[in-house]
Amino acid sequence: MLSAHLGTIVGSEHVSIAKEAIAVAPADAAQAAAVLRFANDNGLPVSPVGGATKKGWGNPVSSKITLHTHRMNALLEHTWQDMTCTVQAGCPWSSMQAALARHGQFVALDPLWPDHATVGGVMATNDSGTLRLKYGGLRDLIIGMTVVLADGTIARTGGKVVKNVAGYDLHKLMIGAFGTLGLTTEITFRLHSLPVSSQSFTLLSQTVEPLGDLLLQLIDSHLSAQSIQLRIVGDSFGLDIQLGALPEVLKEQSSLLLEMAKKAKLSVEEASNEVWNSRHLLFADANGFTIKATMLPSDIARFTSMAHGFGGTAVTQATGIMTAFLPEGREEAILQLRREFTGSGGSLVILQQPANGSVDLLDPPSNSFPLMQKIKQQFDPNRILNPGVFLGGI
Amino acid sequence: MLSSVILAELTSAVGADGIIVGQNQLHTYECDGLAALRTIPAAVVLPRSTAEVQTVVKICARHRIPFVARGAGTGLSGGALPAAGGIVISFSRMTRILDVDIPNQRITVEPGVINNHVTQRVSPHGYFYAPDPSSQTVCTIGGNVAENSGGAHCLKYGFTTTHVLGLEVVLPTGELVSFGASTLDAPGYDLAGVFVGSEGTLGVATSVTLRIAKKPETVQVLLAAFDSIAAAGQTVSDIIAAAILPAAMEIMDRLSIRAAEASVHPNYPDAEALLLVEVDGSAIEVETQMQQVRSLCKTNGAWEDRLAQSERERMLVWKGRKAAFAAAGRIAPNYIVQDGVIPRTKLPVILEEIGRMAEEAGLLVSNVFHAGDGNLHPIVLYNASIPGQEEIAVDLSMRILHRCVDHGGSITGEHGVGKEKQQAMGYMYSEPDLDTMQRVRCAFDPQQIANPDKLFPRPRLCGEKTGPYQLHPLEREGTAEYF
Structure with a gap:
């Protein structure tokens, strides 16, 4: 019955029945709107799915319908002279970047699993990597969106120009909302030129303090570092730095960096680009906990060392975003870390935990939580969009 | 006019020296940088603290009195224009710099702090505050937050929203809440992101944590x-x-x-x-x-x-x-500054069009623009003492904005919609787009007392059923033809 009706919307060949939910794959925003309208009228919970690389993130949701975006996978427009592009949500991140690279441009963000993760999924989870230091996060890179609301309303927000203050920045609400406010079908990005040349270095130390001090010196310096991260390497620590600039500038900057390291009595070695994938490794073991924690840059050394003390492995960006892995059975340690982070103005969110894990995924709601509930109520009064996946059960 | 009971409540909230009700003094607050539009407010309050702001907003909420926050009043779109019978909350006494954290490149200020004072405060440490509207020596951070102000240097450094990390906000219901944090990615919806640039329609910020940038070598x-x-x-x-x-x-x-x-x-x-x-x-x-x-x-x-x-x-x-x-005043008695945006590549086309439209209207238009990001500031010059010329100038400036939208751009890049461009919002966005924005408004301000009758072409009653489903223009056209 249900699947037959959904078949009339998207074509029966794009509906399949899985164990717990019916999978539908709309061709465009209009079909997606019809699916959501139907689900909304009948109170059927819907979970949007892109590349399913981060499916375990957030609270578990039991949906009746999974809405797959893989048919909406086109790069619709790349106006390279204006340095913007519009892409459909189901486009894999790497496919988009490959197309943009033909004109020497890219969306300046390095998310997890780019070959499989979709543009929409990266947006909904607000993923970001080391490039955030130089280029900002998705909130700085997304300039417009098309969103389908729970009742089937299709709305456009922002536009195709980088500078635009007409109306509310609704797309900022969608970023990191785990699909709880609407299904994003198209995204317009501002683009950057691909760096002409870059060079990576690693500094190793038995103790974390000299690396933490150098990190603060680097962000206070005139070096054009595009990525900086502090990493736990076995029993010691590593500070990775990537300089990106014109070739003639790069030479000068490298020698400045070597000088700073020498002064701090730290040895420097050239690093391969592999070090920038260290974050991915922290998700490899599904029997443990993978967390995202935020802190001020001046707390990076202290907290990275603390994670190490609890038997964890961690990579912390100079922007103050840490990804860490703790082995199973470390619930107490995670709760203690959460108290430490929130006590210092940061936060701790669990991205992945063992099937029998029992820690609340998200921080206790802040004083703006009631307002978040009201926004959810306005956008999705029947709670059909990924209900419960988000902070405080939104 | 406010009743004596309400006036007494307001006076007890901010003290006798913190409230203005004299007609002559109220004239100072009747307009902002868009001087063509004027409304004398019922009262102006000058709070000294977050607690006083909160008390004032609670009074407004209880009696359903419209209010608007005001910084230096330099806005160019009528954003700080008072509502008839409404209250102006002036931030001229909340000018403290609350915290400076150089190692973490953050500064926390009250909304009445002048934009340029932020840079002056951190300059000895080799830092600056990047957003630099032309009015930066007088305009305030609170106003910058409301308008998501830009400036010449946002091509490289981004807009106000790029630099706001956290906010303390009094909601139109009187509740005090925090958005964002000094750290990135505070859990939950990005409320700071939607608040910045909301032109005072979602509440009043009472403290703002900003990112500062290293001064270039x-x-x-x-x-x-x-x-x-x-x-x-x-x-x-x-x-x-x-x-x-x-x-x-x-x-x-x-x-x-x-x-x-x-x-x-x-x-x-x-x-x-x-x-x-x-x-x-x-x-x-x-x-x-x-x-x-x-x-x-x-x-x-x-x-x-x-x-x-x-x-x-x-x-x-x-x-x-x-x-x-300001120099436009040297070549014409009156002028309108507009603020359209076009994709950069459309620059030659739009300039030719503006030239033609100006000629047809019999007026002169001078142009200055942030060329890197396609933000045009056509200045329509006219003489208000010639009957009918002001209407022709207003009409021309709006038609220029419409052409910007036709080219895939926007009606405002940094000045805001305010009172001036409400109707143009209806040209840029379709009904469902505007209705979706108003859902946010309803979540924040169900009584619609925070800077009412601005930004949107018409208000939407909160709690109102939105009526039968309407096709989005994209759907009518078929999404395939959209691009």
């Missing part, structure tokens, strides 16, 4: 003179295509050059078009990039280029540009 400004705007515009495109990201790129046309010259004497060359390019970074980086920029200027026919290297030389070059709006 070297800054150079090039001033190049061209025989046509098209050649200057082409140079901008070539610079971008060469993967150079200057800190700022500005173009002025003949009319605005003459006005600036008459007003602040920056000693500009007498050209059809001037291009200002500011490049910053490490010394060697600036050297290399400036060489490229100069050669691109030459290729496009620049017949004079001047490189300003010292602080004093740079200030002089910028002085003329920053005075461009």
Whole structure:
């Protein structure tokens, strides 16, 4: 019955029945709107799915319908002279970047699993990597969106120009909302030129303090570092730095960096680009906990060392975003870390935990939580969009 | 008029010296930088603290009195225009810098702090606050937050929203809440993101945590003179295509050059078009990039280029540009500054169109623009004492905005919608788009008392059923034809 009706919307060949939910794959925003309208009228919970690389993130949701975006996978427009592009949500991140690279441009963000993760999924989870230091996060890179609301309303927000203050920045609400406010079908990005040349270095130390001090010196310096991260390497620590600039500038900057390291009595070695994938490794073991924690840059050394003390492995960006892995059975340690982070103005969110894990995924709601509930109520009064996946059960 | 009971409540909230009700004094608050629109408020309050702001907003909520927050009143779209019978909450007494954290590159200020004072405070440490609207020596951070202000340097450094990390906000219901944090990615919806640029319609910020930026090691400004705007515009495109990201790129046309010259004497060359390019970074980086920029200027026919290297030389070059709006007063008794945005590549087309439309309307339009990001500031010149000319000027300025939208741009890049461009919002966005924005409004301000009757072409009753489902224009057209 249900699947037959959904078949009339998207074509029966794009509906399949899985164990717990019916999978539908709309061709465009209009079909997606019809699916959501139907689900909304009948109170059927819907979970949007892109590349399913981060499916375990957030609270578990039991949906009746999974809405797959893989048919909406086109790069619709790349106006390279204006340095913007519009892409459909189901486009894999790497496919988009490959197309943009033909004109020497890219969306300046390095998310997890780019070959499989979709543009929409990266947006909904607000993923970001080391490039955030130089280029900002998705909130700085997304300039417009098309969103389908729970009742089937299709709305456009922002536009195709980088500078635009007409109306509310609704797309900022969608970023990191785990699909709880609407299904994003198209995204317009501002683009950057691909760096002409870059060079990576690693500094190793038995103790974390000299690396933490150098990190603060680097962000206070005139070096054009595009990525900086502090990493736990076995029993010691590593500070990775990537300089990106014109070739003639790069030479000068490298020698400045070597000088700073020498002064701090730290040895420097050239690093391969592999070090920038260290974050991915922290998700490899599904029997443990993978967390995202935020802190001020001046707390990076202290907290990275603390994670190490609890038997964890961690990579912390100079922007103050840490990804860490703790082995199973470390619930107490995670709760203690959460108290430490929130006590210092940061936060701790669990991205992945063992099937029998029992820690609340998200921080206790802040004083703006009631307002978040009201926004959810306005956008999705029947709670059909990924209900419960988000902070405080939104 | 407010009842004596309400006036007594307000007086007890802010003290007798914190409330203005005298007609003569109230005139000061009847308009902002858009002086054509004026409404005398019922009262002005001057709170000293977050607690006082909260008490005032609670009084407003209880009695359903509209209110608007006001910084320096320099806004150009009527954002701080009072509502009839409403209250103005002036932030002229909340001007404290609350916290400076240099290692973490953050500063927390009260909303009445002047934009330029933030830079002055952190400058000894080698930092600056990047958003730099032309009014930066007087405009306040609270106003910048409301309008998501930009400035010449946002091409490289981003807008106010890029630099706001956290906010303390009094909601229109009187609740005090925090959005964002000093750290990134606070869990939950990005409420700071939607609040910045909401033009006072979602509440009142009482404290703002900002990101500050490292002052570049070297800054150079090039001033190049061209025989046509098209050649200057082409140079901008070539610079971008060469993967150079200057800190700022500005173009002025003949009319605005003459006005600036008459007003602040920056000693500009007498050209059809001037291009200002500011490049910053490490010394060697600036050297290399400036060489490229100069050669691109030459290729496009620049017949004079001047490189300003010292602080004093740079200030002089910028002085003329920053005075461009006020200088328009030298060539016409009245003028309207507009704020359209177009994709950069549409620059030659829109300028030709503006020229034609101006000619048809029998008016002069001078142009200054942030060329790097396609943000145009056409200045429509007119004489209000000639009957009917003001109407023609307003109509022309709105039609220019419509053309910007037609080219895939926006009706405002940094001045905000306010009262001035409410109707143009209906041209840029469809009904479902606006309705979706109003859902946010309803979540924040169900009584619609925070800066009402602004931003949207018409209000939406909160709790109202939105009526039968309507096709979005995209659907009617079929999404395939959309691009």
